Amino acid sequence: MLPCSFGTGGDGVTGQGHGWEGMQWQEWKHVEVIRWRLEQGADPDDLNGSRPLHQAVMSGSPQVVMELALRVADVDALQDGTTALWEAVMENQPDSARALVAAGADPWRQLIAGWSPGRLSLAGPTPNLFTIPDGQQGLSDTERAAVHQARQLLAVLKDIHYEGLGLVCVAGIDAPEAIRRLQAIPVEGSRLHALQKPSWGEDLRTVGVTTVPGGCIVTQPWGYAPQMPGVQKLLSAGTSCYGLYANAKSGDQGSIARNGTIEDWDLIPGGDLDPEDTPTSEDVLQHYLYRHxxxxxxxxxxxxxxxxTHAVFGPPDTWVDLPERDYWHS
Incomplete structure (x- = not known):
């Protein structure tokens, strides 16, 4: 008996044609189900325009990955500019990565900004995942330093819950300078006492400001105010900053301001890397290190x-009220 029933719709359906009709997310973990689908004529190379092997890496088991890898026409076929092996490394799926290599995938094929799955893995939790061939470039000193910094930062911010949080990370200025630029007024009295344990629904004009090594953080655990364009423009004069709002409905929203100008908006910090955005080598490494x-x-x-984490979630160095102004169009 197969471990999963075959539905024809409903939540979690991933296959809409080519023999994958009614495929449920959980079914990708069961090699018996995938083998049955393939024996019934499912196309190992086509999942409604995408690739089943990539889907297996994202949602399936190493056994499913191996089953498909041995049946596809090209184990290194591209989807959105990357191979299944690239996705296995990105998603920290070492067993699936080993299965793909055993089926003939090339760990050292350069894909995005000079990075290959193999070289990218050197920056991850399993740096010995692949045998490094003679003459293959490893990580540079700068890249190794970035990996070291990421491990320290992720150790601090591990397993955090940040839904609804708004913040802006500002390079090169401290909290007093940020407060001066914002012309913000420090909170005092009974309101300051109440903010020691802030709750949802606090005033959107109120933000926390904290000096940290390298700059400062302006935060609002209950709202989007720090990421408003007018706030970022004021803070980024002569420097740069990255804004984030963890929108409970639409997901994480990122933005970049530099020298008083919004440079980019509607970004997905820690999300998928789009090769069509022509990312730099540094972009690729940052996305990998801080994915999710x-x-x-x-x-x-x-x-x-x-x-x-106090600069992010509080209590900050200083709670302040932003002055009344149009921060969306200023």
Whole structure:
């Protein structure tokens, strides 16, 4: 008996044609189900325009990855500019990566900004995943330093819950300078006491400001105010900053301001890397190191070094009220 029933729709359906109709997310983990699908005529190379092997890496088991890898026409076929092996490294799936290499995948094929899956793995938790051939470039001193910094930062920001959080990480200025630029007023009296344990629904004009090594963080655990364009423009004069709002409905939203100008908006910090955006070598490494941790990504982008989480979640160095103005169009 097969371990999963075959539905024809509903939540979690990933296959819509080519023999994968009604495929559920959980079924990708069962090699018996995948083998049955393939024996019934499912196309190992086509999942409604995407590639089943890539889907198996993202959602399946190493056994499923191996089953598909031995049946596809090209184990290194591209989807959105990357191979299944690249995705296995990105998603920290070493057993699936080994299965792909055993089926003929090339760890040292350069894909994005000079990075190959093999070289990228040198920056990850399993640097000995692949045998390094003679003459193959390893990590540079700068890249090794970035890996070291990432491990320290992620150790501080491990397993954090940040839904609803807004913050902006500012390079090169401290909290007093940030407060001066914002013309913000320190909170005092009974309101200051109440903010020691802030709750959802606090005033959106109120933000926390904290000096950290490398710069400062302006935070609001309950809202989006720090990421508003007007706030970032004021803070980024002569420097740069990365804003983040962890929107509970639409996901993490990132933005970049430099020298008083919004440079980029609607980014996905710690999310998928789009090869069509022509990322730099540094971009690729940053996305890999901080994948699925938007707060750490924002801090690293601005070159901030945290030793604890109080700059992000409070209590900050100073709670302040932003002056009344249009921060969306200023």
């Amino acid at each position: 941790n938007a707060v750490a990504y924002a801090c690293a982008w601005a070159g901030l070094h945290l030793t604890d």
